[in-house]
Amino acid sequence: MEHLHINNLWINGLLQAFAQLGLDTDALGKGIEGISDGKLAQGHQLDLVDARTLWHRAVKQCDDPLLGVNVGLIKNPRASGVLMPILLHSPTTxxxxxxxxxxxxxxxxxxxxxIHNPSPDSNTSIEYEYIPATSSVSINPQQVMSVITSTLMMVKTVSNDRINADKLYVPPGMDTAAISNALACDVETREGNLAIRIPSADLDTPIVGRDEHLYQLSLGYAEGLLRAKRAGQHLIDQIKSAIDIEQPAQVSIEDVSAQLDLHHRGLQRNLKEQGTSFRQLKESLLKERTLELLVSQRLDVDSIAEQLGYSDASTFHRAFKAWFDVTPKQFREQIGS
Known part of the structure; x- marks a missing residue:
């Protein structure tokens, strides 16, 4: 299992948007490590399972068919971090x-x-399909709508409002008329992933006011971050593989350090540089395994506790309640499969 997480800036931008829309961010973040008073603490990144749980809670609390669109419309552009200056100073849209x-x-x-049909010589529209990462907690369509709306806002900003989507594909059950009215584009129901279609006509028009020097600086910085991230991911994958055995709850940092021939302090230091820790990685894996057994395989609590290596069912039950602020039964009812 890969260690998947969400950037601190992005999560805090999301929580800020939720607050602006009147949602109770204290309730949304209850039980999620690092979130306090409606904010994710500096230096923390949110695990993918927690981030998706946050969205499922928000949808249940708000029940607004335009929640994702509204979040995308009001989210602070700074939440995209290093990406925004790259977009503003790119040669073309x-x-x-x-x-x-x-x-x-x-x-x-x-x-x-x-990206489908990315050829610069094509005169047709280009489709940008959003592919959700695999996880034991499914992505909520409203979460994807917030990402797509944010992307459309970026496109309109860098193109000086010349370019917008001409078609948006959404899964059945979403309010196509409301979304179409909010985003000023045609919305069509289609099985599969959400996607936006953008006309290629003006995509190669030079962006006005761009600075080539700032573009190259920002691009180089982002590429360096990406290389460092990939290098760090290799160590993280090794650690998670060492934990991901029978009864992972019993695996200690000393066990993993010995297996990887590393001192446990050096291992912790390397993980800190990647914005995580052994405890967070272990907890992330335990959550993934727990939800797979609970939701997909629908095992009972006793069986899950035994497979994961907890001393007894009550210890596992307390750990689950601390992670998700609900009991396993309540979680299964809320999230489903």
């Missing part, structure tokens, strides 16, 4: 959209864009 796909994981690992 086409290049800016390619950078969105290239550097998406620096912001969030909840999903990524796949």
């Amino acid at each position: 086409r290049a800016a959209l390619e950078h969105v796909a290239q550097f998406q994981t620096l912001i969030s690992e909840s999903g990524y864009y796949r």
Whole structure:
């Protein structure tokens, strides 16, 4: 299992947007480590399972068919971090959209864009499909709508409002009329992933007011971050593989350090540089395994506790309540499969 997380700036921008829309951020973040008083503490990154749980709670609390759109419309552009200056100073809007796909994981690992028909010689529209990352907690369509809306706002900003989507594909059950009215584009129901279609006509028009020097500086910095992230991911993958055995709850940092031939203090130091810790990685894996057994395989609490290596069912039950602020039964009812 990969260690997937969401950038601090992005989560705090999300929580700020939720607050502006009148949601109770204290309730949304209850039981999620690092979130206090409606904010994610500096230096913390949110695990993918927690981030998606946050969205499921928000949808249940608000029940607004335009929640994702509204979040995307009001979210602070600073939440995109290093990506925004790259987009503003890209040569063209086409290049800016390619950078969105290239550097998406620096912001969030909840999903990524796949570009269909990216040829500069094509006169047809280009489709940008959002592919959710695999997780034991499914992504909520409203979460994807917030990402797509944020992307459309970026496109309009860098193109001086010349470019907008001409078609948005959404899964059945979403309010196509309301979304179409809010985003001023045609919305069509389609099975599969959400996607935006953008006309290629003006994509290669030079962006006005761009600075090549700032573009190259920002681009180089982002590429360096991406290389460092990939290098750090290799160590993280090794650690999670060492934990991901029978009864992972019993695996200690000393066990993993010995297996990888590293001193446990050096291991912790390396993980801190990647914005995580052994405890967070272990907890992340335990959550993934727990939800797979609980939701997908629908095992009872006793069986899950035994498979994961907890001393007894009550210890596992307390750990689950601390993670999600609900009991396993309540979680299964809320999230479903």
